Amino acid sequence: MSARIGVVQFPGTNCELDVQHAVEQLGGTAEILFHAERDLRGVDAVVVPGGFAHGDYLRTGAIARFSPVMGAVADLAAAGGPVVGICNGFQVLCEAGLLPGALQKNAGLKFLCETVELRVDSTASVLTGGARRGDVLRIPINHFEGNYVCSPETLAELCDEQRVILRYIGNPNGSLDDIAGIRNAAGNVVGLMPHPERASDLVLGSDDGIVLLRSLLDAATERAALVAS
Amino acid sequence: MARFEARIDVSHLPGILDPQGATVEKALPALGYTNVTQVSVGKSIRLVVDAADEAAARAQVDEMCHRLLANPVIEAFSISLAELV
Numbered sequence: 258m259s260a261r262i263g264v265v266q267f268p269g270t271n272c273e274l275d276v277q278h279a280v281e282q283l284g285g286t287a288e289i290l291f292h293a294e295r296d297l298r299g300v301d302a303v304v305v306p307g308g309f310a311h312g313d314y315l316r317t318g319a320i321a322r323f324s325p326v327m328g329a330v331a332d333l334a335a336a337g338g339p340v341v342g343i344c345n346g347f348q349v350l351c352e353a354g355l356l357p358g359a360l361q362k363n364a365g366l367k368f369l370c371e372t373v374e375l376r377v378d379s380t381a382s383v384l385t386g387g388a389r390r391g392d393v394l395r396i397p398i399n400h401f402e403g404n405y406v407c408s409p410e411t412l413a414e415l416c417d418e419q420r421v422i423l424r425y426i427g428n429p430n431g432s433l434d435d436i437a438g439i440r441n442a443a444g445n446v447v448g449l450m451p452h453p454e455r456a457s458d459l460v461l462g463s464d465d466g467i468v469l470l471r472s473l474l475d476a477a478t479e480r481a482a483l484v485a486s
Numbered sequence: 487m488a489r490f491e492a493r494i495d496v497s498h499l500p501g502i503l504d505p506q507g508a509t510v511e512k513a514l515p516a517l518g519y520t521n522v523t524q525v526s527v528g529k530s531i532r533l534v535v536d537a538a539d540e541a542a543a544r545a546q547v548d549e550m551c552h553r554l555l556a557n558p559v560i561e562a563f564s565i566s567l568a569e570l571v
Contacts, residue, residue, distance in 0.1 A: 316557055323554075352557070359559040366505040404503065406560060431503075 260285045260477035263300035265330065265346070267292040267310035267321050272343065272454065276306045279457035283467065285474045292324035301484075302339035302383070302477035303330050305346030307399070307452060317360065317402050318348035327353055337483075339383035339476045340446045344400055347438075347448030356439060356448045357415070358407030360400075364431025368401040372462060374426040375437050375451060379419045382440040383476035384447045384469050394465035396451040398429065403450040405432040405439075415439055423449055445476075489536050489570045490543040494555055494563055497528035502560045531555055540567055 262280050266273045266289050277287035288300060292310075297303060310321035321327070327349075334340045334355050342350035350356045363369055377385055377392040388394075407415070412433060415421050423438035430450075438449030453466030498504045506527035514522045537543035547565050556563040 315555070319554065319557070351559075359557055361560050362503045362505055364503065366503065366508065406502065408559070 260302065260474045260481065261300045262287045262473070262477055263290040263297050263303045264288065265290050265292060265303060265305045265326055267308070267324055267349075269310050269312050270306055270308035270345070272307035272345075272452065275452075275454045276304050276343070279454040279466070279470055280304075280474065282457060283470055283474055285477070290326055292321070292326045295325045295329060297326075297329045297333060300477075301481040302341070302473060303333055304473075305330070305340070305342040305349050306454075307344030307346060310345055310349060313345075316352065317345060318350075318352035321345075321349045322353035331355060334441075334446045337443060337445050338480055339473060341384055341473055342448040343452055343454070344398075344403070344450055347450055348402065350446065350448045355446050356441060357411045358405055358439070360402045360450070361404045361406050362402050363400070363404050363429075365429075369403070369429055370397070370399045371429070372397045372456075373429050373437075373451065375423045376426055377422065378424050379422045379440065381419065382422045382444040382447050382472075384438070384440075384449070384453075384473055385422045386476060387472035388468045392468070393426065394423075394456070394468070395463040396453055396456040396466050396469075397463075398451050399455075400430070400450055403432065404430045405436040405450075407433065418442060422447065423451070487536055488539060488543075489534060490540065490567045491570055492533050492535055492543065492547045493566045493568075494531040494533075494547065494551060495528060495566075496531065496551075496556045496561050496563045497526055499560055499562050528561075534570065540569065543567055 280287040424435040453469040456463040456466035511525035
């Protein structure tokens with residue numbers, strides 16, 4: 258049975274079909290979950306994809322966290338289910354309190370759309386479980402507000418518990434401690450600014466995102482087995 | 487029950503980037519205002535709230551700020567209230 262991934266669609270989301278395509282290319286099943294839905298139809302994992310959810314009104318992710326579907330996403334996260342926020346999805350998970358910190362405007366005050374190099378710094382997450390520490394991945398970023406910031410106490414906690422899963426090599430946006438992606442304490446909730454779905458085929462210039470997406474599919478399959486048993 | 491107009495000023499915490507403020511600060515000298523520094527562009531939110539008294543209204547608006555109107559990781563806020571009669 259293939260892993261079933263729910264891909265959340267808010268008004269203004271624009272990467273849901275890319276994520277769906279990449280998941281299906283790897284043999285998974287991806288279902289679009291409209292933000293007004295209150296249950297996740299029993300999917301094994303959820304991706305909150307990139308875009309401009311609810312127009313990014315007030316702050317990026319601030320309104321999206323109140324969408325009905327987010328209650329079910331928080332329940333899945335609390336139950337140990339894999340939840341991954343990509344780009345705007347990362348901002349949504351921070352606003353929802355599922356991950357610490359916030360994403361502020363890029364240090365260069367420019368919208369960045371380019372392929373960057375990332376180093377895998379922790380494999381204890383649903384997105385990096387199949388990678389090796391120290392792996393270097395070439396994956397695109399596409400954001401104006403990707404500059405990760407948090408309190409010194411939170412940063413110390415993230416570093417001590419090895420919860421920074423991906424760091425930029427050549428920090429493009431000013432992120433604190435070169436942070437590109439983090440996880441929660443249990444490793445089942447992950448947020449990252451780079452777009453692995455846009456590096457899922459050599460025709461796109463890189464397929465380095467596959468190792469991340471495949472890790473997510475494996476985590477979803479494991480989750481399905483756990484729920485079934 | 488009384489009615490209050492709340493004005494909420496949301497600003498960036500020190501150290502948080504403010505590209506609008508930076509751009510305005512660069513533009514002002516072009517108009518001859520060469521003595522301006524520390525320009526900050528934030529948000530102003532106005533709302534009307536019905537509450538038993540000013541303290542109750544303030545407590546509720548403060549809660550709204552913490553829960554939605556501002557993000558304490560990157561923003562500070564201040565509230566001013568005026569009773570509408």
